[in-house]
Amino acid sequence: MSRTATTAPDRPFGFGRGLGDSVSLMLGYFPIAISFGLLAVGQGLSPLQALLVSAVVYAGASQFTLVSLLAAGASPLSVIGAVAAMNLRHLFYGPVLLSQLPRPGRRLPRPLLAFGLTDEVFALAAASITPRHGETWLLGVQMGAYGAWLAGTVCGAIVGNVAGSGWPQLQAALAFVLPALFLALLLPLLRRQSVIPLLAAAVVVAILSRFIPGHAALLVAMIVGAGLAALLPAAGEEAA
Amino acid sequence: MNATTLAWVALAGGIATFAIRLLPMLASERLQDRPLPPRLRRFLLALGPSSIAAMLALSVTDLLPADRLSATLPAVTAGLAAVWLTHRWSGNAARATLAGTLAYGVVAALAGM
Known part of the structure; x- marks a missing residue:
């Protein structure tokens, strides 16, 4: 993905490069977020509430669980417990990426870097980081993915019903985006x-x-x- | 669904997720000047590739339900092959992802999935 450098030899990859490298994540996130928007509206949430969940929780599978469990009448505490349990695997992501990122260079506040550490961001970063990939590059990747997630949620909540019922073959094809992305990330490794x-x-x-x-x-x-x-x-x- | 309940559950779920991502990061920074044992270092470095392999296997398995294996296998195979070939040709993950999705979608449509 970003292993082939085309800029000046010593110049680290920054925010813009990270944003560009996040295109494959955007492709993966957007349709899934549309599905989430659809589900959320189908379970009785307004588009604004669906966006709130995506903006605050920002963890794909556990968002689906949160909305589905609440709609099924589960207790709030059990829903929060389920969300936390589902995301326990994220415990490793921060330490692994910090150990790979070069120490010199611009250091960003850790809460800023931690918020966007999803499975796919971690996978892309772990597969891409070289000594030229700085923290601002990682932030660029995260912002691209987060933007696509929010945009997809809004689209799904507002106009997704049309796509969901009118283009079933498109929906079927989009189911393969994540497997394709994971294989594309794995091949260079x-x-x-x-x-x-x-x-x-x-x-x-x-x-x-x-x-x-x-x-x-x-x-x-x-x-x-x-x-x-x-x-x-x-x-x-x-x-x- | 009560709007207030949803709001605070979303907030609490978000805080829990954020804490799970942030706290180990802060802890590892406090320990970063201590050299890691070689095996622990190798373990941490291998977590990324292992997680990608596991996520790939899980997402492919989801697309291959046992009762519809013969119907879904051609599309999945076509998609994976397209990713591999495009990545080999271009070395670009985004192009490979698009090509794989397209191939999967075409074969799935032809198979009437």
Whole structure:
């Protein structure tokens, strides 16, 4: 994605470059956010309330859960607990990215960087960061993704009903955006030595997700894959 | 759904999510001058690629329900192949994502999914 540098050799990649690199995330987020807007309005939220949830929570799957559980009459405390549990895997994201970002250069307030650390932002950043990718680059990626998420939510809530009922084939095609994005991010990371940990993570999540919720399976798979990489020194270094 | 309840649940859910993202970041910065054990460092560095592989597998699995495998497999295969070929040709993740989505959509439409 952004591994090939085209600017001056020592100039770090900044906000604008990050915004440009977030295009693939925007493509992935927009249709999903439209789906969320549709769901939220379908469950009785106004477009403004749907936008509020997207703006404040900003965590895809748990937003769907939040709205669905509330609509089903679940207690507020259990809904908040479910949202937190679903996002526990994000515990790792900040420390991993900070360890990869170069230390010299402009430092941004940590709350600013933490807010937008979604799965996909983390995946893109972890796959892209080189010594030239600074914190402002990461902020640019996050802002692009966040903007697409909010715009998609608004579109879904206001005009999404038309797309949802009128263009089912478009909706079907958009279901493949995230798998396509993840594969595109994974391909540059594939090395012979990293195959075993990555394959283990994929197999574990595929099996576990039949028995436990996807977000929990994801957390276990990440730990298994990274644990294997840690135990196999060459694999760990290549995977990084 | 009560608007007030929704507002405070959304706010609390947002704060919980934000805290989960922020607090480990702050803690790791406080510890950053201490050298990490090699295995822990390798573990942290491998979390990113492992999470991408897991998210890919999970999202593909969602598209391949066991009872409709023969109907959905061609579209998924076409989409993944298009991503791989386009990425090989262009090295660009956005183009590869678009090509994969297009290929999936075309095959899915032809298959009447």
